[in-house]
Amino acid sequence: MVSVAITALDFDRCYRAVSSRDARFDGQFFTAVRTTGIYCRPSCPAITPKRANVTFLPTAAAAQQAGFRACRRCLPDAAPGSPLWNTRADLAARAMRLIGDGVIERGGVPALAAQLGYSQRQLTRVLTTELGAGPLALARAHRAHTARLLIQTTAMPMSDIAFAAGFASIRQFNDTVREVFAVSPTTMRAEAQRANGRAPSPAPINGLLSGPTNSALSLRLPYREPMDRAWLEWFMSAHAAPGVELWDDRAYTRNLRTPHGYATARLSFQRDHVRAELSLHDMRDLAPTVTRLRHLLDLDADPVGIDEALGVARHANGFTPGIRVPGCLDGPELLLRTMIGQQISLAAANTHTARLVEALGERVEGPVPLLFPTPEVIAERGAEVLTGPARRTQAIVGAAAALAAGDLVLHSGRTAADLRRDLLALDGVGPWTADYVVMRLLADPDVLLTTDLVVRQGAALLGIDLTETGRWTPWRSYLSMQLWKAALNGRDNSSNGRDTGANGRQG
Numbered sequence: 001m002v003s004v005a006i007t008a009l010d011f012d013r014c015y016r017a018v019s020s021r022d023a024r025f026d027g028q029f030f031t032a033v034r035t036t037g038i039y040c041r042p043s044c045p046a047i048t049p050k051r052a053n054v055t056f057l058p059t060a061a062a063a064q065q066a067g068f069r070a071c072r073r074c075l076p077d078a079a080p081g082s083p084l085w086n087t088r089a090d091l092a093a094r095a096m097r098l099i100g101d102g103v104i105e106r107g108g109v110p111a112l113a114a115q116l117g118y119s120q121r122q123l124t125r126v127l128t129t130e131l132g133a134g135p136l137a138l139a140r141a142h143r144a145h146t147a148r149l150l151i152q153t154t155a156m157p158m159s160d161i162a163f164a165a166g167f168a169s170i171r172q173f174n175d176t177v178r179e180v181f182a183v184s185p186t187t188m189r190a191e192a193q194r195a196n197g198r199a200p201s202p203a204p205i206n207g208l209l210s211g212p213t214n215s216a217l218s219l220r221l222p223y224r225e226p227m228d229r230a231w232l233e234w235f236m237s238a239h240a241a242p243g244v245e246l247w248d249d250r251a252y253t254r255n256l257r258t259p260h261g262y263a264t265a266r267l268s269f270q271r272d273h274v275r276a277e278l279s280l281h282d283m284r285d286l287a288p289t290v291t292r293l294r295h296l297l298d299l300d301a302d303p304v305g306i307d308e309a310l311g312v313a314r315h316a317n318g319f320t321p322g323i324r325v326p327g328c329l330d331g332p333e334l335l336l337r338t339m340i341g342q343q344i345s346l347a348a349a350n351t352h353t354a355r356l357v358e359a360l361g362e363r364v365e366g367p368v369p370l371l372f373p374t375p376e377v378i379a380e381r382g383a384e385v386l387t388g389p390a391r392r393t394q395a396i397v398g399a400a401a402a403l404a405a406g407d408l409v410l411h412s413g414r415t416a417a418d419l420r421r422d423l424l425a426l427d428g429v430g431p432w433t434a435d436y437v438v439m440r441l442l443a444d445p446d447v448l449l450t451t452d453l454v455v456r457q458g459a460a461l462l463g464i465d466l467t468e469t470g471r472w473t474p475w476r477s478y479l480s481m482q483l484w485k486a487a488l489n490g491r492d493n494s495s496n497g498r499d500t501g502a503n504g505r506q507g
C-alpha cells in the first residue's frame with residue numbers, strides 16, 4: 001500500500017465505532033484493512049477486523065490513494081457526506097465543498113485554487129497533509145462515486161456515464177472503476193441487477209455532449225437519523241414562491257440553474273432517505289445537482305452529536321430531535337430573496353418573489369415553468385418590477401449589480417468572516433441579512449440569529465438567555481432553528497410549526 005500523510009484520527013474512538021457498527025460515523029471516516037486491501041464504512045456488516053490490521057482515513061480519496069479498493073458489500077462511497085466540511089472552516093473543508101460542486105471538472109485545479117485564493121502548490125500541499133489526497137485525487141473519488149451511482153441505478157450506456165461522471169475519456173472511466181471497485185463497469189451493473197432482482201430503469205439519454213437531454217433519474221439521498229422531517233417540510237412549503245417552486249402532495253419541486261443549463265428536482269421525505277427525482281438538461285450536471293440538494297436539506301449533518309450538545313433531551317417540551325438548518329441551491333438567489341423578504345411576512349415575500357420571477361424569469365419546460373432571474377437581468381430591469389419602499393428596491397437592484405459585475409462573489413468556498421464583511425458593505429444589508437445568508441450559503445453551524453424577532457420569541461418562550469452565546473457553540477445555527485420552530489409552534493399550537501405570517505426580521 002502507498003503511504004500517505006494525513007491529520008491523525010483518534011484510533012480508539014474510530015475502532016469503537018467500527019466494533020459497534022455505528023452508522024452515525026458513516027462518511028466521517030473510512031476503515032482501511034491492510035490484510036484485504038479493502039476500505040469500508042464504519043457500519044460495514046462484515047466481521048470486525050483486528051486492531052493491528054486497520055488504519056483509519058478521513059476520505060475515500062485517501063483510501064484510494066493508499067491503494068485500497070472500496071468494499072462492494074457496504075459501498076462506503078454511498079454513505080452520507082462528512083459533517084466536517086461544514087463544521088470546519090479551514091482551507092481543506094472549503095476546498096471539499098467546491099470539489100463536490102464540480103469546480104475541478106469544469107475548470108481544473110487552477111479554478112479551484114483561484115476561488116480559494118491560494119496557489120495550486122499550496123492548495124495541494126494542504127489537502128494532502130490534511131486529507132491524505134490532493135485535489136485531483138479527491139475529484140477522482142467524487143467522479144467514481146457518481147459513476148457507480150449511474151452504473152447501478154440507470155440503463156445509461158457506459159460511454160454516456162463516463163462523460164456524465166466527469167471523466168475525460170472512456171479509458172479513464174474504465175480504469176478508475178476497476179481500480180476503485182475491483183470490477184469492470186459491466187460487472188458492477190450485472191451484480192446490481194442480480195441484487196435487485198431486476199434491471200435498472202431505462203433513462204432516455206441521447207446527445208449527451210451535443211445538446212439538451214432532459215434525462216430523468218430517481219435517486220435515494222441518504223442521511224443520518226434522526227431527522228425532523230416536519231420542520232423541513234414546513235420550511236420548504238412556507239418559502240415556496242409560485243413559478244419557481246411548488247409544494248404539492250408533500251413533495252417539493254423546483255428548478256435550479258446548473259453549470260451546463262438547468263435541472264428540475266422533486267424531493268420527498270421517505271422513512272430512511274430523501275427521494276430525489278431529477279430531470280437534467282445535461283447529465284454532466286448530475287454530481288453538482290446532488291451536492292446542492294444535499295446542502296439544501298442539510299443531509300450531511302450529525303444530528304446525534306448536535307442534539308447532545310444542545311441538550312435536546314433536557315428540553316423535551318421545546319426542542320425537536322434531528323432538526324436541520326436548510327441551505328440553498330444558489331447563492332445570488334438566496335441573497336436577493338432574503339433582501340426581498342426583509343421586514344415583511346413570508347406570504348408577502350413569496351408574492352413579491354413570484355411577481356419578479358413571472359416578469360423576469362427564464363421559461364423552461366416541466367412542472368415548474370420558470371427559473372429565478374439572473375443577477376444581470378435583475379440589475380437591468382428589477383426596478384421596473386419590484387414594488388415596495390424605494391430604498392429596498394434600490395438595495396436589491398444594487399446587490400444584483402454587484403453580483404453581475406463580480407464585485408460580490410457568493411459560493412460555498414468562502415470564509416464566513418469575509419462573506420459577512422462583503423455583505424455588510426452592501427446598501428440595505430444589515431446584520432440579520434448577512435448572518436442569515438452566511439448560515440445558509442456556507443452551511444455554517446454556528447450562527448445565532450440574535451436579531452431575529454421569531455428567534456427572540458422562541459428564546460423567551462423556552463426561557464433561554466441569548467446572551468450566553470458561548471454555551472451553544474459551535475451549534476448556534478441549530479439553536480436558531482430550534483427557537484424559530486418553538487416560537488412558531490407556540491403561535492398556533494401546531495405540531496409542525498405552521499407559520500402564521502412572520503418572516504425572520506431584523507431587530
